Amino acid sequence: MFENISLAFQGIWGHKMRSFLTMLGIIIGIASIITIVSTIKGTNDQIKESLIGSGTNAVTVQLYQDNYAYTITSYNPAPQGISPISEDTRQQLADLDNVVDVSLYCRRRVDSYEGDVCYMNRAYSGDLFGVDEHYFSAAGYRLSYGRGFLADDHARFRKVAILDTGAVSSLFGGEYPIGQILEIRQEPFTVVGVVEKAARSDFAIETMRDYEMYADNTGGRVFIPLADWPIPYAFDEPQAVVLKAASTDDMTRIGQQAEDLLTASQITDAAQGFAYQSDDLMSQAADIQKLSNATNNQLLWIAGISLLVGGIGVMNIMLVTVTERTREIGLKKAIGARKRRILWQFLTEAAALTSLGGMIGVAAGVALSRFIASAMGTPTAVSYPAIAVAVLFSMFIGVIFGMIPAVKAANLNPIDALRRE
Amino acid sequence: MLLEMRDICKDYPQGKELVKILKHVDLTIEEGDYLAIMGPSGSGKTTLMNIIGCLDVATSGTYRLNGEDISRASENHLADVRNTTLGFVFQSFYLLPKLTARDNVALPLLYAGVKKRVRRERAEEALTMVGLADRIDFMPSQLSGGQQQRVAIARAMINQPKILLADEPTGALDSTSGHQVMDLFDELNGRGTTIVLITHEPAVGQRARRVRRILDGRLLAEGEGGVGDAW
Ligand SMILES: Nc1ncnc2c1ncn2[C@@H]1O[C@H](COP(=O)(O)OP(=O)(O)OP(=O)(O)O)[C@@H](O)[C@H]1O
Numbered sequence: 001m002f003e004n005i006s007l008a009f010q011g012i013w014g015h016k017m018r019s020f021l022t023m024l025g026i027i028i029g030i031a032s033i034i035t036i037v038s039t040i041k042g043t044n045d046q047i048k049e050s051l052i053g054s055g056t057n058a059v060t061v062q063l064y065q066d067n068y069a070y071t072i073t074s075y076n077p078a079p080q081g082i083s084p085i086s087e088d089t090r091q092q093l094a095d096l097d098n099v100v101d102v103s104l105y106c107r108r109r110v111d112s113y114e115g116d117v118c119y120m121n122r123a124y125s126g127d128l129f130g131v132d133e134h135y136f137s138a139a140g141y142r143l144s145y146g147r148g149f150l151a152d153d154h155a156r157f158r159k160v161a162i163l164d165t166g167a168v169s170s171l172f173g174g175e176y177p178i179g180q181i182l183e184i185r186q187e188p189f190t191v192v193g194v195v196e197k198a199a200r201s202d203f204a205i206e207t208m209r210d211y212e213m214y215a216d217n218t219g220g221r222v223f224i225p226l227a228d229w230p231i232p233y234a235f236d237e238p239q240a241v242v243l244k245a246a247s248t249d250d251m252t253r254i255g256q257q258a259e260d261l262l263t264a265s266q267i268t269d270a271a272q273g274f275a276y277q278s279d280d281l282m283s284q285a286a287d288i289q290k291l292s293n294a295t296n297n298q299l300l301w302i303a304g305i306s307l308l309v310g311g312i313g314v315m316n317i318m319l320v321t322v323t324e325r326t327r328e329i330g331l332k333k334a335i336g337a338r339k340r341r342i343l344w345q346f347l348t349e350a351a352a353l354t355s356l357g358g359m360i361g362v363a364a365g366v367a368l369s370r371f372i373a374s375a376m377g378t379p380t381a382v383s384y385p386a387i388a389v390a391v392l393f394s395m396f397i398g399v400i401f402g403m404i405p406a407v408k409a410a411n412l413n414p415i416d417a418l419r420r421e
Numbered sequence: 422m423l424l425e426m427r428d429i430c431k432d433y434p435q436g437k438e439l440v441k442i443l444k445h446v447d448l449t450i451e452e453g454d455y456l457a458i459m460g461p462s463g464s465g466k467t468t469l470m471n472i473i474g475c476l477d478v479a480t481s482g483t484y485r486l487n488g489e490d491i492s493r494a495s496e497n498h499l500a501d502v503r504n505t506t507l508g509f510v511f512q513s514f515y516l517l518p519k520l521t522a523r524d525n526v527a528l529p530l531l532y533a534g535v536k537k538r539v540r541r542e543r544a545e546e547a548l549t550m551v552g553l554a555d556r557i558d559f560m561p562s563q564l565s566g567g568q569q570q571r572v573a574i575a576r577a578m579i580n581q582p583k584i585l586l587a588d589e590p591t592g593a594l595d596s597t598s599g600h601q602v603m604d605l606f607d608e609l610n611g612r613g614t615t616i617v618l619i620t621h622e623p624a625v626g627q628r629a630r631r632v633r634r635i636l637d638g639r640l641l642a643e644g645e646g647g648v649g650d651a652w
Pocket residue numbers: 433434435442460461462463464465466467468469
């Protein structure tokens with residue numbers, strides 16, 4: 001077997017030009033497949049990173065009704081029968097494996113025509129959050145200017161507010177916000193700080209809902225201490241949770257464990273149809289990736305056709321080779337080579353030829369995808385499983401398309417083969 | 422009895438009809454025999470040799486070789502018989518051009534499943550026996566015709582076959598090389614190898630112990646047709 005392989009490579013080396021031309025179809029096919037796959041993988045990695053990664057590894061677990069995220073508004077009031085999250089439950093969440101930080105918060109969507117949040121005569125549309133002292137670090141915010149919430153703010157129910165940059169621009173325009181007074185349900189709150197998402201300067205899409213929201217509402221976010229929430233609103237509004245995971249790989253599991261825990265502890269029989277659900281960012285990433293994969297799969301089919309053409313080219317040359325080497329085959333049979341040995345010899349040659357073509361194709365594909373990436377600025381990532389599959393598959397092509405010539409060789413009648421000059 | 426043919430016929434299709442090439446051939450060969458088969462071109466010598474050599478099967482008749490009925494053997498079994506019981510020498514050598522003399526000679530051992538180290542050693546011995554100890558790693562293209570034919574004889578003898586079959590082994594050689602090859606045959610026969618040889622040349626035929634003539638597909642009885650006639 002090993003001798004067959006080394007003889008096969010000697011044969012390829014002996015006819016460099018012809019072998020190269022024969023392999024060309026395979027090389028082109030494999031190179032385009034590797035290029036496409038590398039580009040797909042690069043794009044997917046990028047999507048995953050921008051959706052999940054953002055450095056924060058934040059898992060949001062919030063209230064859902066019949067599988068839709070439940071957003072509290074003036075016309076969509078807080079449901080009955082869902083108690084605020086106790087310190088005990090919070091501790092249980094913090095004790096889950098690889099949870100780095102836990103934060104509780106309340107959230108409402110407010111609209112300008114209701115006038116819930118105003119500065120001077122300007123009303124605000126967007127999100128209003130009541131957040132505990134862990135929120136900004138768990139959800140991945142960074143102080144932009146001013147100050148954050150202090151322990152004292154929570155303990156003494158200070159009426160202070162922090163805005164994100166979106167809220168600043170919609171409420172204050174160009175004005176300096178720190179020290180200004182916001183009215184939240186007629187209660188004065190002093191703006192003490194401005195925050196922004198820590199991970200990237202452009203907006204990070206954390207959930208699909210965020211994405212949809214972002215599309216129709218760029219109002220931004222206004223934060224007040226969770227302890228103050230009962231001042232403008234009710235003390236028993238349901239809360240949501242942000243958990244910071246140690247790594248992205250933990251996010252899905254932590255999300256599920258938190259869902260179960262919160263649904264069991266918070267949802268009473270009075271709240272029919274409600275449940276806590278996590279935003280499964282992994283599966284959302286997969287959804288978006290599917291979209292880009294669909295288009296690229298069509299490209300893969302086209303590349304597959306060039307492999308087919310390459311395979312036919314190999315078959316053609318192998319048939320010529322068999323004819324050229326009739327005498328060799330006849331002699332080998334005359335001195336005792338069995339049919340199967342001749343069959344293997346030619347299959348090995350075809351497979352060696354296409355495997356080599358596959359390897360050259362992989363190298364060309366990796367080089368090409370790097371070149372495209374640097375020239376067009378698109379992402380690329382080498383996929384090692386794809387490389388292994390490509391080489392194995394090209395070997396497989398050799399076996400498939402080498403079969404007819406090999407069978408032809410094996411079935412040659414030794415006397416006819418020897419008679420031919 | 423090493424080889425026994427009874428009533429062997431061979432037909433070949435030529436155009437639409439079957440042409441009888443061998444007609445009712447009876448032939449027995451004892452161990453250690455040295456037989457020359459002579460006859461005019463197209464008389465069926467090579468056809469007969471192919472059947473003896475298990476490269477082809479007869480249309481009818483029985484053929485027993487080394488105690489077994491070959492007429493009904495499978496293709497794989499015929500390959501094994503060619504590998505172990507028979508050795509072939511052809512008019513145009515048929516060495517593989519990309520293998521060295523040693524690798525050419527070792528090829529039948531590969532098919533017999535012999536280990537590489539042993540193959541190399543035995544190929545070397547066989548080449549020494551045919552007087553080519555100093556040409557072991559030469560390519561066929563670097564050897565003269567006579568040397569190439571001796572490599573082919575070494576290859577034929579490497580598996581220590583019962584019968585050496587040679588179809589015009591001197592046909593492509595000058596007389597000196599031809600003599601060397603015939604001396605080698607004498608030597609092999611002297612050591613007990615049965616030889617069946619096809620030739621046109623009376624001088625070559627005379628070195629055999631017996632001569633059988635073939636004429637138009639019929640094998641004549643021993644002594645029939647004269648020894649000295651050149652065809
Ligand atoms: N495969 C075949 N198909 C058809 N006819 C064949 C075939 N092989 C041989 N013949 C015919 O059989 C006859 C005998 O051929 P063969 O090769 O046995 O002759 P030969 O005695 O060896 O002649 P030469 O001395 O020229 O080698 C020839 O007429 C040839 O045309």
